[in-house]
Amino acid sequence: MSVSALNRAPDPVTPHVTPRNRRRPDIEGLRAVAALLIAVYHIWFGTVSGGVDVFLLLTGFLITGSLVRAMERDGRVDLAAFWTKLVKRLFPAGAVVLGAVLLMAHAYFPRSQWTAVIDDVWAAALYYGNWHLALGSVDYMAENSAASPVQHFWSLAVQGQFYLLWPVLIGVAGLLAVRLGRTVRRGAAVAVGAVFALSFAYSLWITSTEPVWAYFDTGARLWELALGGLLALFVHRVDLPGWARAxxxxxGLVALVLCGFVIGDSLPYPGYASLWPTLAALLIILAGAGRAENGRLSANRLLCARPLTWLGGHAYTLFLWHWPVLVLHLELTGQDRPTLGGGFLVLGVSFAAALATSWLVDGGVVRATRRLRTPVWSLAAGILFVVPVLVAGSLWGQSIERDRQLRTELSSNPLAYPGAAVHLDQDLARNLPALPIYPDTTTVARDTINQTRECNALINQPEVVSCEFGDVRSDYTIALVGSSHVRHWFQALETLADQHGWRLVTMTKNACQFSAHEQRYRGAEFPECTQWNDNVMAALEDLEPDTVFTLGSLTSVRTGPDEHVPEGFVERWRQLDDRGVDVVAVRDTPRFSFRVPDCTDRNHRSECSEPRSNSMAAQAPYEELTDVPPNTRFLDMTNYLCQDEVCHGVIGNQLVYYDTNHFSYSFSQSLAMVMEPYFLAAAGRAPEAELTLAEAALPLQEAAQEQGNQS
Known part of the structure; x- marks a missing residue:
């Protein structure tokens, strides 16, 4: 499944939670149109539809009106009743879908996605899914992750956080207004207006600086809910003439339908672009306000049509189901986007599942507990569904962990799991038994990233994040400097440092090459990288390392095989030469067009290979350079990653990559033995004076061989 095809999260649908809807059937019809647009744009176009903004505005409109009327009627907001009724209405249907997703993932998804699905389901069930996705969206090392079947729950999380905040805000504002001799409505207007102004200003700023984060940020979305709240407070004053209403x-309706085509993915979102769908919905709501009836040819009369109002009543469950059904369809078909017929199949299955869920929840649970009106019973009715989902996810996670530990025990035999070292012994390579792949694909990404997460600068960090390993008092220091394609050699170098008593210092940053030239990230300028490079040079001056280990070339698969040596690389090496620092520049590694763990779960390991020419040049591009400074030596380990012009995803029973192009921690460690003599030669170290890894491993190999003979 293509991540780029599903990189936009779906839009939220506000469930039917207030009787206000019955007096405005056009709003129910508007909900139906927005839900259809959401499904259509996601299924066939893979872009935003503006529905997220429409439904957030409707949520603010309906909830604010309901809370203010309660304050005006009772002088207070019954928080317990408000929250528990929402739990009773929202939780059961959501839990049914989340439980189905767990079953679906176990039956049809590759093992490599299981842990992520469990984490996503927990986040969705506990209504922090938007923050969970926001953190993942800015994690460069997780960019190649598959689309989550529950990522659309992020919008429900935003609404859930709104439901916690809004009754308190309206209640406090109303009480203060009454004490000051003002009306509840005026006090609410001041409070809601302040939230609108602050959130809108924040949304514009965060969208311009961190657009991917802003998409999921509650603070960047709160103004849309507040705009709906302001509309609810003042809509009673609007009574447009007939021509203006029409x-x-x-x-508004035409603008809403065209929103996805006009905006698509071309503009940073939400920001200014989200004014289009919110103002479109605002026009529709204003057109239906006042005492006059909707004209026969008005858009609001169309929205009052019975099929649309019926669909609006099922919009919540349709929204819940359409995304996981779409993700499952793409998983089973291997497509990036459904065909016309496949899309209608997704819609049909989603409708059927939505109706069944509505019947189960509204026709079953809600009706059966209708007489149980106390907050405790309402809360229990909702939680009764969520707890089994959380327990099932927890038990499944424990099962995955037990399997991971079993594979770890098996991998302790170096003859069974030699990794890259399999190429050192032809007999071992020919007789290697086919054992379960290590590391386990379900946890390899998490385990690999976590090993150096605290020692790595993130995308927006210009500061150097440095860690030390090995013998910190050693007279020989290696600095590991560069991007994630330098970082994934860490385990190999750490093993060498431990064996030879060296000091290893890491200075890495996501997506940022160790280069003297300016760089770009996702098509935009990358000033944090430039600042980081300057800071690294200052840090190296203080550190005075003997050798800097960094990249010697850069591969690519997105624009075709374009392995090259950026000019900024050579300039950096020359600057280090002026300081008397040696450079070991390693050739970049292959890049795959698919996620290797997913491939090994779906197919035989032999099928998870690609031609070397897909991402690498016929010969190392640095061999053609004529201006290489004398301090620089090159290291090319390609022959241990690719044989007969084919690069493999599994070598020596070890998973080589945890995504499309980054080594797993275990395979990186196995590279230490094969790269040791090359590194010693490049770094000018004397191998005869030190015990090599191959020599150190002989007793262990002999013991393993003897154990194998006995068994």
């Missing part, structure tokens, strides 16, 4: 309704 014009506003049709303008």
């Amino acid at each position: 014009a506003a309704g049709w303008a």
Whole structure:
């Protein structure tokens, strides 16, 4: 499944939670249109539809009106009743879908996605899914992750956080207004207006600086809910003439339908772009306000049609189901986007599942507990569904962990899991038994990233994040400097440092090459990388390392095989030469067009290979350079990653990559033995004076061989 095809999270649908909807059937019809647009744009176009903004505005409109009327009627907001009723209405349907997703993932998804699905389901069930996705969206090392079947729950998390905040805000604002001799409505207007202004300003700023994070950020979305709240407080004053009502309704409806085509993925979102769908919905709501009936040819009369109002009543469950059904369809078909017929199949299955869930929840649970009106019973009715989902996810996670530990025990035999070292012994390579792949694909990404997570600068960090390993008092220091394609050699170098008593210092940053030239990230300028490079040079001046280990070339698969040596690389090496620092520049590694762990779970390991020419040049591009400074030596380990012009995803029973192009921690460690003599030669170290890894491993190999003979 293509991540780029599903990199936009789906839009939220506000469930039917207030009787206000019955007096405005056009709002129910608007909900139906927005839900259909969400499904259509996601299924066939893979872009935003503006539905997220429409439904957030509707949530603010309906909830604010309900809370203010309660304050005006009772003088207070019954928080317990408000929250528990929401739990009773929202939790059961959501839990049914989350439980189905767990079963679906276990039956049809590759093992490599299981842990991520469990984590996502927990986040969705506990309503922090938007922050969970926001953190993942800015994690460069998780960029190649598959689309989550529950990532659409992020919008429900935003609404859930709104439901916690809004009754408190309206209640406090109303009480203060009454004490100051003002009306509850005026106090609410001041509070909601302040939230709108602050959130909108924040949304514009964060969207311009961190657009991917802003998409999921509650603070960047809160203004849309607040705009709906302001509309609820003042809509009773609006009574447009007939021609203006008709014009506003049709303008709003047409603008909403065209929103996905006009905006798509071309503009940073939400920011200014989200004004389009929110103002479109605002026009539709204003067109239906007032005492006059909707004209026969008005857009609001169309929205009151019975099929649309019926669909609006099932919009919540349709929203819950359409995304996991789409993800499952793409998983089973191997497509990036459904065909026309496949899309209608997704819609049909989603409708059927939505109706069944509505019947189960509204026709079963809600009706059966209708007489149980106390907050405790309402809360229990909702939690009754969520707890089994959380327990199932926890038990599944424990099972995965037990399997991971078993594979770890098996991998302790170097003859069974030699990794890259399999190429050192032809007999071993020919007779290697086919054992379960190590590391376990379910946890390899997490385990690999976590090993150096605290020693690595993130995308927006210009500061150097440095860690030391090995013998910190050694008279020989290696500095590991560069991007994630330098970072994934860490385990190999750490093993060498431990064996030879060296000091290893890491200075890495996601997506940022160790280069003297400016760089770009996701098509935009990358000033944090430039600043980081300057800071690294200052840190190296203080550190005075003997050798800097960094990249000697750069491979690519997105734009075809374009392995090259950026000019900024050579300039950096020359600057280090002026300081008397040696450079070991390693050739970049292959890049695959698919996630290797997913491939090994779906197919035989022999099928998880690609031609070397897909991402690498016929010969190392640095061999053609004529201006290499004398301090620089090159290291090319390609022959241990690719044989007969084919690069493999599994070598020596070890998973080589945890995604499309980064080594797993275990395979990186196995590279230490094969790269040791090359590194010693490149770094000018005397191998005869030190015990090599191959010599150190002989007793262990002999013991393993003897154990194998006995068994």
